[in-house]
Amino acid sequence: MSEPLLLEARGVGKSFPGVRALQDMHIELRRGEVLALVGENGAGKSTLMKLLSGIYTPDEGEFFLDGEPLRATGPRHALELGISIIHQEFNLMPDLTVAQNIFIGREPRTGRVFLGERALEAKAAELIDRLHLPLDPKERVGELTVAKQQMVEIAKALSYEPRVLIMDEPTAALNDAEVRVLHDLIRRFRTPDTGVIYISHRMDELKAITDRITVIRDGRYVDTLDTEGTTMPEVISRMVGREIAAGLGPEGVREDREVVLSVRGLTTKDLLRDVSFELREGEILGFAGLMGAGRTEVARALVGADPVESGTVELRGQPVRITTPAEAAKHRIGYLSEDRKHLGLLLEQDVNANIGLSSIRERFQQWGFVRDRAMRARSREIVDTLRIRTPSVDQTAKFLSGGNQQKVVIGKWLVKDCDILIFDEPTRGIDVGAKEEIYRLLNELAAQGKSIIMISSELPEVLRMSHRVVVMSEGRVTGQLDAAEATQESVMHLATLRPETEAVS
Known part of the structure; x- marks a missing residue:
């Protein structure tokens, strides 16, 4: 009889309202191995890890540890059972020391008496x-670099002496030297009684540290491959599911179209480094990349929502310095945030107020009074043009569907008559029918000569809608592709490059 697996998931499923996050999920972690878990954003990796660590409870299926049922009732219980997870987002207390963070709630004591700070520091x-x-x-954790904060998280996780260590994007904040330190640590941790589940978007790391690679897609198990005998293009092909034939997106924008926006060397304190690109009249320029790549940060820096350390921005050849979203609007740049409910809409106000919001002073105000009749007439035109499903422009925005809320935000910027529109995740959280209407609208705006930057985590959407695709990884542009050469595989390859790797354009 063969030795039982260290950890196993059999037929695990999990649903949330309106979303089937996992279905019939299978995973097998052998003793002494490092198993990579890969998939696109939204594939179900985080949900699976939260089930394993007791944050969520599965709707169906079971987990097994050493062949015995594993039922963690919460994160603390999971730790007691030997499952320790290092989340991508840190869970540290910045005002406490490294030692205090590592052993928070588990300070050394004799009987009921704490042994004191010196004993705690010695143990750490x-x-x-x-x-x-x-x-x-x-050292106080708040004074550490992001990389060292990651090391604190690793130390805290290993202080529980787990059997199974789950690492979610552990090298996202680390440079090459720090990655080598982490990989050495993993090799020392790995014994015949332990195992590691290693989640990473960095394809080059998988060859360096893992034994096998499990691929999941759309909440389902796809395949498990031996790392040594597979290639990264094979892994990426399984991640995206199918090849998207080149040329399905729009044809490239003609070179003689005017450059309306030129960005050179855009750099911010926290993430962006030397970001450069051009946007032409009538172009839809897609921005692709994995979570944390810096796509949204580019948009926020362009409209003055985040401070810029260096770099230049030109509008139709003229240098501009934009420090606030209001200044961006004056330059006829509209930004549709990915968080429309908090940053794009006044949910308690009606459709009319939301559509006219950005243009009241310049279009609907006279002698200090709002020209309500004119604003309502324009709002009705926008409702008709965008096919916003609402009883009237007096309907409160919070009662509209997600797709119609998104259209109201778009309408706000159409009234402003912006030349440049930045759409951040324009179809997130809306149904298929509403998506098609948003796509139609974007194409119509581009045909009218509007220039559009579209940021999306959905690769098929980027490929379908973009004339060109800018791909980012870890705050840098790693490549730019014309529609004719952009496929899911080519974009994913660029999205998983380390910043030090030579970019392609």
Whole structure:
């Protein structure tokens, strides 16, 4: 009889209102192995990990640890059972020291008496030394670099001496030298009684550290491959599911079209580094990349929502300095945020107020009074043009569907008559029919000469809608592709490049 697997998921499913996150999911972690778990954004990786760590409860299926049923009732219980997870987003207390963060809630004591800060620091120092981590137990976590904060998370997870270590994008904040330290740590952790589930979008890392690669897509198990015997294009092909034939998107914008926006060397304090691109009249320029690549940060920097450290922005050849979204609007740049409910709409106000919001002063105000009749007439035109399903322009925005709310935000900027429109996740959270209407609208706007930047996490959407695609990874542009050469595989290849890797354009 063969030895039982260290960890196994059999037929696991999980649903949320309106969303089937996981269905009939299978995963097998052998003893002593590092198993990569890969998939596109939204494939179900995070849901699966939250089920394993007790944050969620599965609707169907079971987990097994050493062949015995595993039913974690919460994160603390999962830790007690030997499952430790390092989340992509840190869970640290910046005002506490490294030692305090590692052993929060588990401070050393004798009986009911805490042993004190010195004993805590000594215990942390012993762990840090054993793990070969470049940390000082006494240093305040809020003063550490992001990379060192990641190391604190790793130390905290390993302090529980887990059987199964789950690492969700552990190298996102690390440079090459720090990645090598982490990989050495994983190799030391791996024993015949332990195993690692390693989630990463960095394809080059999988060859370096993993034994097998499990691919999931759209909440379902796809395949498990031996790392040594497979190629990264094979992995990417399974991740995206199918090839999208080149040329299905719009034809490239003619070179003689005027450049309306030129960005050179855009750099911010936290993420963006030397971002450069051009946007032409009548062009839909898609921005693709994985979570945290910097796509939204580019949009926010362009409209002055985030401060810029260096770089230049030109509108039709003239240098401009935009420091606030209001200044961007004056330059006829409209930004439709990915978070429409909090940043794009006044949910408690009616459709009329929302559509006229950005143009009241210049179009609907006279002698200090709002020209309500004119604003309502224009709002009705927008409702008709965009086919917004609402009883009237007096309907409160919060009662509209997601797709119709998105159209109201678009209408606001159409009234403003912007030359440049930045759409961040324009179809997120809306149904298929509403998506098609948004696509139709974007194409009509481009045909009218509007220039559009479209940021989307859905690769088929980017490929379908874009004349050109700018691909980002870790705050940098790693490549630019014309519609004729852009496929899911080519975009994913660029999206998983490390910034030091030579970009393609």
